[in-house]
Amino acid sequence: MKAIEFDNVSFCYEEDAAFAIRNLNFSVGEGEFVAVLGHNGSGKSTLARLSNGLLEPDEGTISVFSRPITSKNLYEVRKDVGVVFQNPDNQTVATIVEDDVAFGAENIGLAREEIGRRIDFALRAVGMEEYRTATVARLSGGQKQRVAIAGVLALSPRVLILDESTAMLDPRGRREIVDVVTRLNKEKGITVLLITHFMEEALLADRAIVMNRGEIVMQGTPREIFARKEDLLTYNLSLPRISVICEKLRAGGLDIQDTLDVETLAKEIAACVS
Numbered sequence: 001m002k003a004i005e006f007d008n009v010s011f012c013y014e015e016d017a018a019f020a021i022r023n024l025n026f027s028v029g030e031g032e033f034v035a036v037l038g039h040n041g042s043g044k045s046t047l048a049r050l051s052n053g054l055l056e057p058d059e060g061t062i063s064v065f066s067r068p069i070t071s072k073n074l075y076e077v078r079k080d081v082g083v084v085f086q087n088p089d090n091q092t093v094a095t096i097v098e099d100d101v102a103f104g105a106e107n108i109g110l111a112r113e114e115i116g117r118r119i120d121f122a123l124r125a126v127g128m129e130e131y132r133t134a135t136v137a138r139l140s141g142g143q144k145q146r147v148a149i150a151g152v153l154a155l156s157p158r159v160l161i162l163d164e165s166t167a168m169l170d171p172r173g174r175r176e177i178v179d180v181v182t183r184l185n186k187e188k189g190i191t192v193l194l195i196t197h198f199m200e201e202a203l204l205a206d207r208a209i210v211m212n213r214g215e216i217v218m219q220g221t222p223r224e225i226f227a228r229k230e231d232l233l234t235y236n237l238s239l240p241r242i243s244v245i246c247e248k249l250r251a252g253g254l255d256i257q258d259t260l261d262v263e264t265l266a267k268e269i270a271a272c273v274s
Ligand SMILES: Nc1ncnc2c1ncn2[C@@H]1O[C@H](COP(=O)(O)OP(=O)(O)O)[C@@H](O)[C@H]1O
Pocket: 013, 014, 019, 020, 038, 039, 040, 041, 042, 043, 044, 045, 046, 047
Protein backbone atom coordinates (compact mmCIF):
# COMPACT_ATOMS: atom_id res chain seq x y z
CA MET A 1 0.00 0.00 0.00
CA LYS A 2 1.09 3.58 -0.58
CA ALA A 3 1.57 5.54 2.62
CA ILE A 4 1.61 8.93 0.89
CA GLU A 5 0.69 9.72 -2.68
CA PHE A 6 0.84 13.06 -4.50
CA ASP A 7 -1.19 13.14 -7.69
CA ASN A 8 -0.35 16.17 -9.86
CA VAL A 9 -0.01 18.46 -6.88
CA SER A 10 0.77 22.16 -7.20
CA PHE A 11 1.04 24.70 -4.41
CA CYS A 12 1.76 28.40 -4.25
CA TYR A 13 2.12 30.38 -0.99
CA GLU A 14 0.88 33.64 -2.45
CA GLU A 15 -0.97 34.65 -5.55
CA ASP A 16 1.48 35.53 -8.34
CA ALA A 17 4.37 33.91 -6.47
CA ALA A 18 6.26 31.05 -8.13
CA PHE A 19 5.01 27.55 -7.42
CA ALA A 20 6.61 26.10 -4.29
CA ILE A 21 5.47 22.67 -5.54
CA ARG A 22 4.75 22.16 -9.20
CA ASN A 23 2.78 19.28 -10.79
CA LEU A 24 4.27 16.83 -8.36
CA ASN A 25 3.66 13.11 -8.73
CA PHE A 26 5.28 11.19 -5.94
CA SER A 27 4.56 8.35 -3.60
CA VAL A 28 6.07 6.62 -0.61
CA GLY A 29 5.29 2.96 -0.02
CA GLU A 30 4.25 1.70 3.40
CA GLY A 31 7.42 0.76 5.34
CA GLU A 32 9.70 2.58 2.93
CA PHE A 33 12.54 4.91 4.01
CA VAL A 34 12.88 7.78 1.56
CA ALA A 35 15.42 10.62 1.75
CA VAL A 36 14.47 13.99 0.29
CA LEU A 37 17.37 16.16 -0.88
CA GLY A 38 17.42 19.60 -2.45
CA HIS A 39 18.98 23.01 -1.88
CA ASN A 40 17.25 25.77 0.10
CA GLY A 41 13.90 26.82 -1.32
CA SER A 42 13.48 23.71 -3.48
CA GLY A 43 10.16 22.84 -1.83
CA LYS A 44 11.09 20.17 0.72
CA SER A 45 9.33 21.73 3.73
CA THR A 46 6.30 22.50 1.60
CA LEU A 47 6.18 18.82 0.64
CA ALA A 48 6.29 17.90 4.35
CA ARG A 49 3.54 20.37 5.30
CA LEU A 50 1.31 19.20 2.45
CA SER A 51 1.82 15.56 3.47
CA ASN A 52 0.13 15.97 6.83
CA GLY A 53 -2.47 18.53 5.85
CA LEU A 54 -0.78 21.60 7.36
CA LEU A 55 -1.09 23.08 3.85
CA GLU A 56 -3.76 22.40 1.27
CA PRO A 57 -2.79 21.97 -2.41
CA ASP A 58 -4.02 24.45 -5.01
CA GLU A 59 -4.25 21.65 -7.54
CA GLY A 60 -4.13 17.88 -7.39
CA THR A 61 -4.80 15.36 -4.66
CA ILE A 62 -2.74 14.05 -1.76
CA SER A 63 -3.69 10.70 -0.26
CA VAL A 64 -2.55 9.12 2.99
CA PHE A 65 -2.99 5.34 3.08
CA SER A 66 -5.31 5.64 0.08
CA ARG A 67 -7.58 8.28 1.68
CA PRO A 68 -7.51 11.64 -0.08
CA ILE A 69 -6.85 14.39 2.49
CA THR A 70 -9.90 16.62 2.92
CA SER A 71 -10.87 19.21 5.50
CA LYS A 72 -12.94 16.46 7.18
CA ASN A 73 -10.18 13.95 7.89
CA LEU A 74 -7.30 16.26 8.88
CA TYR A 75 -7.42 14.92 12.42
CA GLU A 76 -6.84 11.30 11.31
CA VAL A 77 -4.22 12.39 8.79
CA ARG A 78 -2.23 14.23 11.44
CA LYS A 79 -2.35 11.21 13.72
CA ASP A 80 -1.04 9.02 10.88
CA VAL A 81 1.64 11.41 9.65
CA GLY A 82 3.86 12.95 12.33
CA VAL A 83 6.32 15.71 11.48
CA VAL A 84 9.44 16.63 13.45
CA PHE A 85 10.87 20.02 12.53
CA GLN A 86 14.29 21.61 12.56
CA ASN A 87 14.61 23.52 15.79
CA PRO A 88 14.55 21.38 18.95
CA ASP A 89 13.82 24.43 21.10
CA ASN A 90 10.59 25.29 19.24
CA GLN A 91 9.08 21.86 19.64
CA THR A 92 8.98 21.32 23.35
CA VAL A 93 6.03 22.60 25.34
CA ALA A 94 6.52 21.28 28.86
CA THR A 95 9.29 21.55 31.45
CA ILE A 96 9.61 17.84 32.24
CA VAL A 97 10.34 15.23 29.59
CA GLU A 98 7.38 12.93 30.28
CA ASP A 99 4.90 15.82 30.27
CA ASP A 100 6.30 16.97 26.97
CA VAL A 101 5.99 13.53 25.40
CA ALA A 102 2.44 13.21 26.78
CA PHE A 103 1.26 16.56 25.45
CA GLY A 104 0.01 15.47 22.03
CA ALA A 105 -1.42 12.21 23.35
CA GLU A 106 -3.34 14.13 26.05
CA ASN A 107 -4.76 16.44 23.40
CA ILE A 108 -6.34 13.57 21.51
CA GLY A 109 -8.14 12.53 24.69
CA LEU A 110 -6.55 9.15 25.40
CA ALA A 111 -7.12 7.43 28.75
CA ARG A 112 -4.53 8.02 31.50
CA GLU A 113 -3.15 4.44 31.47
CA GLU A 114 -2.92 4.43 27.68
CA ILE A 115 -0.96 7.69 27.78
CA GLY A 116 1.38 6.13 30.35
CA ARG A 117 1.96 3.13 28.08
CA ARG A 118 2.63 5.36 25.12
CA ILE A 119 5.14 7.50 27.04
CA ASP A 120 6.97 4.28 28.04
CA PHE A 121 7.00 3.01 24.49
CA ALA A 122 8.03 6.33 22.93
CA LEU A 123 10.85 7.09 25.38
CA ARG A 124 12.21 3.57 25.01
CA ALA A 125 12.01 3.79 21.24
CA VAL A 126 14.24 6.88 21.23
CA GLY A 127 16.53 5.62 24.00
CA MET A 128 15.48 8.31 26.50
CA GLU A 129 13.70 6.19 29.13
CA GLU A 130 16.21 7.22 31.80
CA TYR A 131 15.33 10.87 31.25
CA ARG A 132 11.61 10.53 31.93
CA THR A 133 11.59 13.03 34.79
CA ALA A 134 14.48 15.17 33.54
CA THR A 135 14.17 18.86 32.77
CA VAL A 136 13.91 19.41 29.01
CA ALA A 137 15.97 22.61 29.11
CA ARG A 138 19.00 20.71 30.47
CA LEU A 139 19.12 18.20 27.60
CA SER A 140 21.50 18.35 24.64
CA GLY A 141 20.14 19.26 21.20
CA GLY A 142 20.14 15.61 20.12
CA GLN A 143 18.31 14.57 23.28
CA LYS A 144 15.70 17.32 22.80
CA GLN A 145 15.09 16.17 19.23
CA ARG A 146 14.69 12.61 20.49
CA VAL A 147 12.10 13.88 22.99
CA ALA A 148 10.36 15.69 20.11
CA ILE A 149 10.34 12.43 18.12
CA ALA A 150 8.98 10.62 21.20
CA GLY A 151 6.13 13.15 21.41
CA VAL A 152 5.22 12.37 17.82
CA LEU A 153 5.59 8.61 18.40
CA ALA A 154 3.19 8.81 21.35
CA LEU A 155 0.51 9.53 18.76
CA SER A 156 1.29 6.17 17.06
CA PRO A 157 1.99 7.61 13.62
CA ARG A 158 2.42 5.25 10.68
CA VAL A 159 4.57 7.80 8.88
CA LEU A 160 7.34 9.91 10.39
CA ILE A 161 8.61 12.94 8.50
CA LEU A 162 11.81 14.62 9.69
CA ASP A 163 12.19 18.05 8.17
CA GLU A 164 15.91 18.81 8.58
CA SER A 165 15.57 17.66 12.18
CA THR A 166 19.30 17.10 12.42
CA ALA A 167 20.34 20.45 10.93
CA MET A 168 20.98 22.19 14.24
CA LEU A 169 22.70 19.26 15.93
CA ASP A 170 26.34 18.35 16.34
CA PRO A 171 27.62 15.16 14.64
CA ARG A 172 26.84 13.07 17.69
CA GLY A 173 23.30 14.42 17.97
CA ARG A 174 22.78 13.81 14.26
CA ARG A 175 23.89 10.22 14.61
CA GLU A 176 21.52 9.69 17.56
CA ILE A 177 18.57 10.84 15.49
CA VAL A 178 19.51 8.91 12.38
CA ASP A 179 20.00 5.73 14.44
CA VAL A 180 16.62 6.11 16.12
CA VAL A 181 14.84 6.74 12.85
CA THR A 182 16.53 3.84 11.08
CA ARG A 183 15.54 1.54 13.93
CA LEU A 184 11.93 2.73 13.93
CA ASN A 185 11.79 2.00 10.22
CA LYS A 186 13.43 -1.43 10.35
CA GLU A 187 11.96 -2.73 13.61
CA LYS A 188 8.58 -1.05 13.86
CA GLY A 189 7.86 -0.73 10.15
CA ILE A 190 7.25 3.00 10.40
CA THR A 191 7.41 4.72 7.02
CA VAL A 192 10.09 7.42 7.05
CA LEU A 193 10.56 10.54 4.97
CA LEU A 194 13.90 12.05 5.91
CA ILE A 195 14.46 15.57 4.60
CA THR A 196 18.10 16.45 4.94
CA HIS A 197 20.99 18.31 3.42
CA PHE A 198 23.53 15.90 4.88
CA MET A 199 24.29 13.54 2.03
CA GLU A 200 25.61 10.86 4.39
CA GLU A 201 22.19 10.56 6.01
CA ALA A 202 20.54 9.88 2.67
CA LEU A 203 22.77 6.82 2.20
CA LEU A 204 20.70 4.98 4.80
CA ALA A 205 17.47 5.34 2.84
CA ASP A 206 15.94 2.79 0.46
CA ARG A 207 15.38 5.53 -2.07
CA ALA A 208 16.29 9.18 -2.47
CA ILE A 209 14.65 11.99 -4.39
CA VAL A 210 16.19 15.33 -5.29
CA MET A 211 14.00 18.40 -5.52
CA ASN A 212 14.65 21.57 -7.45
CA ARG A 213 12.19 24.47 -7.87
CA GLY A 214 9.25 22.48 -6.61
CA GLU A 215 9.86 19.50 -8.85
CA ILE A 216 11.50 16.11 -8.46
CA VAL A 217 14.55 16.16 -10.71
CA MET A 218 16.34 12.97 -9.66
CA GLN A 219 15.15 9.72 -8.22
CA GLY A 220 16.83 6.40 -7.40
CA THR A 221 18.75 4.54 -4.77
CA PRO A 222 21.11 6.84 -2.85
CA ARG A 223 24.03 5.15 -4.61
CA GLU A 224 22.56 5.80 -8.05
CA ILE A 225 21.98 9.43 -7.13
CA PHE A 226 25.48 9.97 -5.75
CA ALA A 227 27.03 8.45 -8.86
CA ARG A 228 25.54 11.34 -10.89
CA LYS A 229 27.98 13.93 -9.62
CA GLU A 230 27.54 16.47 -12.41
CA ASP A 231 23.79 16.50 -11.91
CA LEU A 232 24.13 16.95 -8.15
CA LEU A 233 26.33 19.98 -8.69
CA THR A 234 23.80 21.39 -11.19
CA TYR A 235 21.19 21.29 -8.44
CA ASN A 236 23.52 22.94 -5.95
CA LEU A 237 23.99 19.86 -3.84
CA SER A 238 27.28 18.90 -2.29
CA LEU A 239 28.79 15.46 -2.73
CA PRO A 240 29.08 13.11 0.23
CA ARG A 241 32.40 13.69 2.03
CA ILE A 242 33.74 10.32 1.01
CA SER A 243 33.20 11.15 -2.69
CA VAL A 244 35.16 14.36 -2.24
CA ILE A 245 37.97 12.43 -0.56
CA CYS A 246 38.07 9.92 -3.46
CA GLU A 247 38.36 12.79 -5.91
CA LYS A 248 41.15 14.46 -3.99
CA LEU A 249 43.09 11.20 -3.73
CA ARG A 250 42.76 10.74 -7.50
CA ALA A 251 43.86 14.32 -8.06
CA GLY A 252 46.85 13.51 -5.86
CA GLY A 253 47.78 10.69 -8.22
CA LEU A 254 46.34 7.60 -6.49
CA ASP A 255 44.40 5.16 -8.65
CA ILE A 256 41.20 5.15 -6.57
CA GLN A 257 37.72 4.09 -7.75
CA ASP A 258 34.69 6.00 -6.50
CA THR A 259 33.12 4.39 -3.47
CA LEU A 260 30.71 5.36 -0.72
CA ASP A 261 32.05 2.75 1.63
CA VAL A 262 34.83 3.56 4.10
CA GLU A 263 36.15 -0.03 4.26
CA THR A 264 36.43 -0.24 0.48
CA LEU A 265 38.22 3.09 0.32
CA ALA A 266 40.67 1.99 3.02
CA LYS A 267 41.46 -1.20 1.04
CA GLU A 268 41.96 0.81 -2.16
CA ILE A 269 44.38 3.17 -0.46
CA ALA A 270 46.26 0.28 1.12
CA ALA A 271 46.56 -1.39 -2.31
CA CYS A 272 47.87 1.85 -3.85
CA VAL A 273 50.54 2.52 -1.28
CA SER A 274 51.76 -1.03 -0.74
N1 LIG B 1 5.60 30.78 4.56
C1 LIG B 1 5.97 31.07 3.31
N2 LIG B 1 5.46 32.14 2.66
C2 LIG B 1 5.82 32.45 1.39
N3 LIG B 1 6.69 31.72 0.67
C3 LIG B 1 7.24 30.64 1.26
C4 LIG B 1 6.91 30.26 2.60
N4 LIG B 1 7.61 29.15 2.92
C5 LIG B 1 8.34 28.85 1.83
N5 LIG B 1 8.12 29.74 0.83
C6 LIG B 1 8.73 29.69 -0.51
O1 LIG B 1 8.38 28.46 -1.13
C7 LIG B 1 9.50 27.89 -1.80
C8 LIG B 1 9.79 26.51 -1.23
O2 LIG B 1 10.20 26.67 0.12
P1 LIG B 1 10.43 25.46 1.12
O3 LIG B 1 9.39 24.43 0.91
O4 LIG B 1 10.55 26.04 2.48
O5 LIG B 1 11.85 24.91 0.61
P2 LIG B 1 12.96 24.06 1.37
O6 LIG B 1 12.34 23.44 2.58
O7 LIG B 1 13.41 23.08 0.35
O8 LIG B 1 14.05 25.02 1.73
C9 LIG B 1 10.63 28.88 -1.65
O9 LIG B 1 10.67 29.70 -2.79
C10 LIG B 1 10.24 29.69 -0.43
O10 LIG B 1 10.75 30.99 -0.50
